[in-house]
Amino acid sequence: MIARGVVRHEFSTQLRRYVLVSLSMLLGVVGTVAIALANSVAAEMLVAQQEQLNGREATFEAPLAEYPRDDAGASLVALLDELDATTGPSVAVHLEATVPMSLSRDPDAPPAGGVQVTSSWTIGATVDEIRRMPVIEGSMPPASCYPAAVALNEEAAARLGAGPGTLIHRIGDNGAALPLAVSGIVADGNAEAQAYGAWESLACADEPLLLAAQLTVRAHADPGAQPVLDEVLRQAAPRHRVAEAGFHRLDTVEQVREQVATLTLLFGVSSALLLTVATLGIANVGIASVAERARELVVRRAFGATRLDVFAQVLTGAALIGTVVSALAILLAVIGTYVLVPALIPAASSISPPVFPWLACAAGVVAAMATSLLGSLVPAVAATRLPIARALRG
Numbered sequence: 505m506i507a508r509g510v511v512r513h514e515f516s517t518q519l520r521r522y523v524l525v526s527l528s529m530l531l532g533v534v535g536t537v538a539i540a541l542a543n544s545v546a547a548e549m550l551v552a553q554q555e556q557l558n559g560r561e562a563t564f565e566a567p568l569a570e571y572p573r574d575d576a577g578a579s580l581v582a583l584l585d586e587l588d589a590t591t592g593p594s595v596a597v598h599l600e601a602t603v604p605m606s607l608s609r610d611p612d613a614p615p616a617g618g619v620q621v622t623s624s625w626t627i628g629a630t631v632d633e634i635r636r637m638p639v640i641e642g643s644m645p646p647a648s649c650y651p652a653a654v655a656l657n658e659e660a661a662a663r664l665g666a667g668p669g670t671l672i673h674r675i676g677d678n679g680a681a682l683p684l685a686v687s688g689i690v691a692d693g694n695a696e697a698q699a700y701g702a703w704e705s706l707a708c709a710d711e712p713l714l715l716a717a718q719l720t721v722r723a724h725a726d727p728g729a730q731p732v733l734d735e736v737l738r739q740a741a742p743r744h745r746v747a748e749a750g751f752h753r754l755d756t757v758e759q760v761r762e763q764v765a766t767l768t769l770l771f772g773v774s775s776a777l778l779l780t781v782a783t784l785g786i787a788n789v790g791i792a793s794v795a796e797r798a799r800e801l802v803v804r805r806a807f808g809a810t811r812l813d814v815f816a817q818v819l820t821g822a823a824l825i826g827t828v829v830s831a832l833a834i835l836l837a838v839i840g841t842y843v844l845v846p847a848l849i850p851a852a853s854s855i856s857p858p859v860f861p862w863l864a865c866a867a868g869v870v871a872a873m874a875t876s877l878l879g880s881l882v883p884a885v886a887a888t889r890l891p892i893a894r895a896l897r898g
Contacts, residue, residue: 642688
């Protein structure tokens, strides 16, 4: 009965020890991955916000000051074609006409009674190639003359009460209403009402409006491509009777990178502190159980086990626990990365779902496993050095 009670007590003690070690390892690995994910999402959020408003990293803009009024559409499209052919497929180039409009669902509404929006009409590279612009509903308008279509941002859609498939009208000063089909709703990060359409629709439906638009060439290329873009545009513009002011950097992602670096440092320090706390917890559990664990193992030696047998038993048990707990921690981290985090990102957000931080996960697993083994090493070494006679006297 006494022996059975001793065995039950030893089993209960070991179970508590294994549970504490397992929890410390689990929290260390999952916490490290969670911090790495938080850093990734925070950095992506800062970059995405800027790329949504001002253009993807390394976006350049060149306003066109003058262009031929007699055949503006053909001349400008020819300029774009030359730029696109000269810069090559690695550079995304598009031509954008920006013009204010009054939109209404009522074709008979006066211009002052419509919703005032800023409309952008592009040809060449898609808007999404130049800046992040997720489509919430529907799709971007097709590049065709008829039917004329636009995509509205959330503010314009709310003010017009329009969605994909809704027919709205551009209200002109001359009283003529141009019908426009709403093809989709986009998230452009802008608080002002905006509309986006294809250049072909504007050129076919309202050439005079195209002539009154502010025209700009935008390009998304490598950060060091500005001199090349300037030279290409400088040589091509005179052939198409266009005056240009040269390219300038449009996006602000470069400045945001400094904030991202600071965030990464802060999250890295937090991750290191969490691993340190988990490491100390695991080591503390092992050290606190030296005396009790040592007696148990010395008793086993008294029944014929060698020192190497005792040493291997302790480390094998620690390694087994570490392997099982690490596999569980990785499974939880993967589920959190690919299921939980994407579900928390709003549909209207331009943030890309994060990828699994394998490096951070590996660091957490290695740190937890190493500490678990080291924590088990202390009682194992102590047990092999105690004389067997001491256990028999107890």
